[in-house]
Amino acid sequence: MASSGVSGYAAISARVRAMYSSLLSTQEFARLSETPDFPSLIGQLKQTAYGPYLESLKEKDLTSRRVNLQIKGRLADSYYSVIHIAPEQTRSLLKHLYRNFEVGNLKAILRGIVSDPSWERLQDILFPLGSLTVLPAQAMVEAGSVGSAIELLQGTVYDETLSFAMKRYSAEQNLFPLEVALDLFYWRQLWHEAKRLQGLDRDQALRIIGSLMDMNNLMWVIRYRVYHNLSEEELINYTLPFGFHVRDEDIRAIAAGADIASVVERVYPNIADVEALLAEPRSGLPLLETKLKRHVMQQCLAAFSGNPFHIGIPLAFLILSDLEIQDLTVLIEAKSSKMPDEEYQPYLLRTVTAKV
Amino acid sequence: MFFPKAMTELELIVPARDLLAVTQILSRYGVFHQTDSAYPNVATGSANTWQETAASYAAFERRIQAVMQTLSIDEGEPPSAEFDAMVETEALRLAVERIEEEVKKTSDQLNIEKKRLEQLENILHQLEPVEDIELDIAALRNSRYTYSTLGLIPAANVDRLQTSLARVPYVFLTLRSDSQKPVVWLAGPQSNADILDRAAKSAYLDPLSLPEGYEGTPAKIIESLHRSIEETNQKIEELKNTLAQYAKEHGGQLRELLWQAHTSRVLSDAIVRYGQLKHTYVVTGWVPVDDLEDLTTRLRSASREILIETLPTTRYGHNSNVPVALINNKFLKPFQMLVNTYARPRYGEIDPTILIAFTFPLLFGAMFGDIGQGLVLFLLGWLLASKKIKALSGMSSLGGVIAAVGAMATIFGFLYGSIFGFEGHLVEEYLGFTLHPLWLSPIDEILRILSFAIDVGIVLLCVGFLLGIFNHFRSKDWAHFIFGHNGIVGFAFYIVFLGLLGSFLSQSPIAPKIAVAIASLPIPFTILAIVFGIAIMFSSLLRNLVEGHRPLIEGGIATFIIQSIMELFETLVSFLSNTLSYVRVGAFAVAHGGLSMAFFSIAGQEPDLGFWITIFIGNIFFVVVEALIVGIQTMRLSYYEFFGKFFTGGGMRFEPLTITPKEEG
Numbered sequence A: 001m002a003s004s005g006v007s008g009y010a011a012i013s014a015r016v017r018a019m020y021s022s023l024l025s026t027q028e029f030a031r032l033s034e035t036p037d038f039p040s041l042i043g044q045l046k047q048t049a050y051g052p053y054l055e056s057l058k059e060k061d062l063t064s065r066r067v068n069l070q071i072k073g074r075l076a077d078s079y080y081s082v083i084h085i086a087p088e089q090t091r092s093l094l095k096h097l098y099r100n101f102e103v104g105n106l107k108a109i110l111r112g113i114v115s116d117p118s119w120e121r122l123q124d125i126l127f128p129l130g131s132l133t134v135l136p137a138q139a140m141v142e143a144g145s146v147g148s149a150i151e152l153l154q155g156t157v158y159d160e161t162l163s164f165a166m167k168r169y170s171a172e173q174n175l176f177p178l179e180v181a182l183d184l185f186y187w188r189q190l191w192h193e194a195k196r197l198q199g200l201d202r203d204q205a206l207r208i209i210g211s212l213m214d215m216n217n218l219m220w221v222i223r224y225r226v227y228h229n230l231s232e233e234e235l236i237n238y239t240l241p242f243g244f245h246v247r248d249e250d251i252r253a254i255a256a257g258a259d260i261a262s263v264v265e266r267v268y269p270n271i272a273d274v275e276a277l278l279a280e281p282r283s284g285l286p287l288l289e290t291k292l293k294r295h296v297m298q299q300c301l302a303a304f305s306g307n308p309f310h311i312g313i314p315l316a317f318l319i320l321s322d323l324e325i326q327d328l329t330v331l332i333e334a335k336s337s338k339m340p341d342e343e344y345q346p347y348l349l350r351t352v353t354a355k356v
Numbered sequence B: 001m002f003f004p005k006a007m008t009e010l011e012l013i014v015p016a017r018d019l020l021a022v023t024q025i026l027s028r029y030g031v032f033h034q035t036d037s038a039y040p041n042v043a044t045g046s047a048n049t050w051q052e053t054a055a056s057y058a059a060f061e062r063r064i065q066a067v068m069q070t071l072s073i074d075e076g077e078p079p080s081a082e083f084d085a086m087v088e089t090e091a092l093r094l095a096v097e098r099i100e101e102e103v104k105k106t107s108d109q110l111n112i113e114k115k116r117l118e119q120l121e122n123i124l125h126q127l128e129p130v131e132d133i134e135l136d137i138a139a140l141r142n143s144r145y146t147y148s149t150l151g152l153i154p155a156a157n158v159d160r161l162q163t164s165l166a167r168v169p170y171v172f173l174t175l176r177s178d179s180q181k182p183v184v185w186l187a188g189p190q191s192n193a194d195i196l197d198r199a200a201k202s203a204y205l206d207p208l209s210l211p212e213g214y215e216g217t218p219a220k221i222i223e224s225l226h227r228s229i230e231e232t233n234q235k236i237e238e239l240k241n242t243l244a245q246y247a248k249e250h251g252g253q254l255r256e257l258l259w260q261a262h263t264s265r266v267l268s269d270a271i272v273r274y275g276q277l278k279h280t281y282v283v284t285g286w287v288p289v290d291d292l293e294d295l296t297t298r299l300r301s302a303s304r305e306i307l308i309e310t311l312p313t314t315r316y317g318h319n320s321n322v323p324v325a326l327i328n329n330k331f332l333k334p335f336q337m338l339v340n341t342y343a344r345p346r347y348g349e350i351d352p353t354i355l356i357a358f359t360f361p362l363l364f365g366a367m368f369g370d371i372g373q374g375l376v377l378f379l380l381g382w383l384l385a386s387k388k389i390k391a392l393s394g395m396s397s398l399g400g401v402i403a404a405v406g407a408m409a410t411i412f413g414f415l416y417g418s419i420f421g422f423e424g425h426l427v428e429e430y431l432g433f434t435l436h437p438l439w440l441s442p443i444d445e446i447l448r449i450l451s452f453a454i455d456v457g458i459v460l461l462c463v464g465f466l467l468g469i470f471n472h473f474r475s476k477d478w479a480h481f482i483f484g485h486n487g488i489v490g491f492a493f494y495i496v497f498l499g500l501l502g503s504f505l506s507q508s509p510i511a512p513k514i515a516v517a518i519a520s521l522p523i524p525f526t527i528l529a530i531v532f533g534i535a536i537m538f539s540s541l542l543r544n545l546v547e548g549h550r551p552l553i554e555g556g557i558a559t560f561i562i563q564s565i566m567e568l569f570e571t572l573v574s575f576l577s578n579t580l581s582y583v584r585v586g587a588f589a590v591a592h593g594g595l596s597m598a599f600f601s602i603a604g605q606e607p608d609l610g611f612w613i614t615i616f617i618g619n620i621f622f623v624v625v626e627a628l629i630v631g632i633q634t635m636r637l638s639y640y641e642f643f644g645k646f647f648t649g650g651g652m653r654f655e656p657l658t659i660t661p662k663e664e665g
Helices: A005-020 A026-034 A038-045 A051-055 A066-083 A089-114 A137-143 A146-151 A159-174 A175-196 A199-226 A234-235 A250-256 A260-269 A272-281 A280-301 A312-336 A340-345 B014-029 B047-071 B089-130 B137-141 B155-164 B190-202 B219-274 B288-304 B331-340 B353-366 B371-385 B391-417 B426-432 B446-474 B480-483 B487-503 B511-517 B525-538 B538-547 B557-580 B581-601 B609-645
Strands: B009-016 B033-035 B146-153 B171-176 B183-189 B280-288 B309-314
Touching: A005 A066, A005 A312, A026 A038, A026 A312, A038 A051, A038 A066, A038 A312, A051 A066, A066 A089, A066 A312, A066 B155, A089 A137, A089 A146, A089 A175, A089 A199, A089 A312, A137 A146, A146 A159, A159 A175, A159 B183, A175 A199, A175 B155, A199 A234, A199 A250, A199 A260, A199 A280, A199 A312, A199 B557, A234 A250, A234 B155, A234 B190, A260 A272, A272 A280, A280 A312, A280 B525, A312 A340, A312 B609, B009 B014, B009 B288, B014 B219, B014 B280, B014 B288, B047 B089, B047 B219, B089 B146, B089 B171, B089 B183, B089 B219, B146 B190, B155 B190, B183 B190, B280 B288, B280 B581, B288 B309, B331 B353, B331 B391, B331 B609, B353 B391, B353 B581, B353 B609, B371 B391, B371 B609, B391 B581, B391 B609, B446 B480, B446 B487, B446 B511, B446 B557, B446 B581, B446 B609, B480 B487, B480 B538, B487 B511, B487 B525, B487 B557, B525 B538, B525 B557, B538 B557, B557 B581, B581 B609
Parallel strands: none
Antiparallel strands: B009 B280, B009 B309, B033 B280, B146 B183, B171 B183
């Protein structure tokens, strides 16, 4: 019998709250942001919960890429712990949420095969999925071609999706259809998993996953229209008809050529200056994405108030952990390339208090 | 048997020219646990070269395995320990490439034919729904006024495709419903071909593409397809036969190449972890003391100039970096698995395997005492342990445990006078012979068995306390040895607690005899309870005092006092709960008899077929469900009540460098 409510969530709720308290505090994050350079950022980061993950790095390995890889280990461990103690009926959703990193790895492998098929280089950028992956990553890279690499995925969940997309790859020699197919597959499955839940679990999952999906769906349709000049029917086929705030009519309106800013402002009235952001898409779209991520953050934080016995808390914690790593990646890249504060801070999801 | 194998740390300085010979000796005998020689100032420049060599051997290993998989050849038995030569990568490359090329040609052809077969079957699958239509497919595709496409589409994209076509007129038909790949037909005016085509493509609609030579009506094409499928199947069969021939020809060589690549990879992986000085290599690791002399002799014969330094390790202290190799014979192995499931003993710690090998079956048997069911468990366990059932050979260790608990349950069956649930007069009535309990019948003497169970618990807990004290003594952890909850003060407090419990329950029929006996001793238990109670309350302060930790008290005085009171309360509660926890041993023995009675009530009085079927089902229930529950309870008593008193665990596994990994010895 599926355990739910207080009995099902007592342990996981306590555990996740303890893990949640180990996320970077505002003060810790401010201290990290205030470090003058990359070495002092790493020194400061070692004082946080990410410290143990950096201990094994030797001095010569302290590059931004290796540090990024190491800190992701913490996120992998969080997923592993949460999935392990989650109530049976929610594990499938959590595992599928984790698959996002596997899809990311799969895309990175395919790009690697096309651009620079070196396993040594590639393994440093793959998310450390541990045993929770079906990708024979090294064998795929060594397969030498996209087609041979994808053949190694026979029997996995990606087989069916990629078999259709491969036909287009063979004809067009472009990874775009493969990546879009993977994205659509991932989010459709995730939505399906969320909808399979019941009661409060379902409401919370649809709210949190839906918010995440809104952001992706909206950014896809905008980017495909602005950068790729795709037609209306292509835009519709490459996006999803569901979400939490963003309705299918909104996506279709953008696909049909409606003013993007007015659609975004209608869906997200709290996001200011959308028009200005869209006027200069190269710099504006990443900023718009940052604002949408902040909205997702708010949705996640809201899960921690009220009744704690539902899937919302573990989901929110995992997404917040991921967003924290994204923030740290911005900091690491900025400090390692000696970027001035005012250039990178707008891309941080957390607000950094100005130096006194 | 009581402690892990004694270990010695070994440090070798190996001249570069003897590098390989020394590595071969180290990997040949499976007694050397390698550690990273990452000393400061040790140059690791050449490590990269070895890393590349190791990577190339690993790649060869994978390539050979891939060829073997294609030819369905198994890896075969591992070679002898002497088989540890490192082959030249070039020689390996030539040999692998030669076979690979030969096999690849046929296997590629086979793959092409398989793909062709799949494609033909796909086309057939798409055409079957329109078999009856008298229409030239090619003509439909080349129509002047109509855009038309027939093909497969991912089921999830069907709705979205139709949504995307909202602004143009179109016809969309699902010709064959399929949960994954429906066959669909999309048509519309040729003037909108561009839009329809983009929509179909972006929905990943895979249009039907007829190979050369397939023309005419669907029925005609289907007929030709059937012929082609038959031909392709024939070709596939021929290619498979060719591959089988290759497997016969190259099987032996491939196995040899695989082990050569594997051995070379293991050796170069080991070398990657050496530290390199200018002309020498530094190798560090651990060796069981018993194997040290033999290994050093062999190393000296392999390299005259090798420098060997041994650093004997004392069992005292924590030694968390010393690998732990357990010494248990084959009868104790299954119980080692039980211990390792909880934790691996630390180097200086007592290995509780032998204790658990005695207490686990004893507690199980006492809860599950039945001659017949015990024998069934014993036979089941013996079957698993003997690996006679190949599919269950992975459960051989568990089989050993099941056999042991089954044997003990049989012995207790005689003590309780129970066979397949039949007890007392029922044995004579239904089975035709008499069976008297050699000791007692739990269902008839409930209080006696419960009281006895608590006594068993007290004995086991006392043993646990003494072992804990011994472990603290060996690790020279004097603070915990004296003031720890499982140290001398804790044990003394437990004895005083038993004395008080004994005097409190002395008139009760359930009073544990040991507690009553302790209570009868002329000792001022009340005064001692206050003294040891205070010592337990302030144990953290006293430990800090002995260890020299400052500050003595963390936080404020008020917090400390509240914590101390809580600590005393918690200790008392844990004494009581740990001791009473063993009541379950008696309770399950009683429940076993009670459940048997329940099944007899269901079965009725007449020994007809229905009666025996009910008894049979009841016994299956006992052997499967009750045995499982009793097993879990035994594990709980062992892990939490018993181990909790003395066993910390957390030791590092001894993983010797070896070409052919063996099971833990």
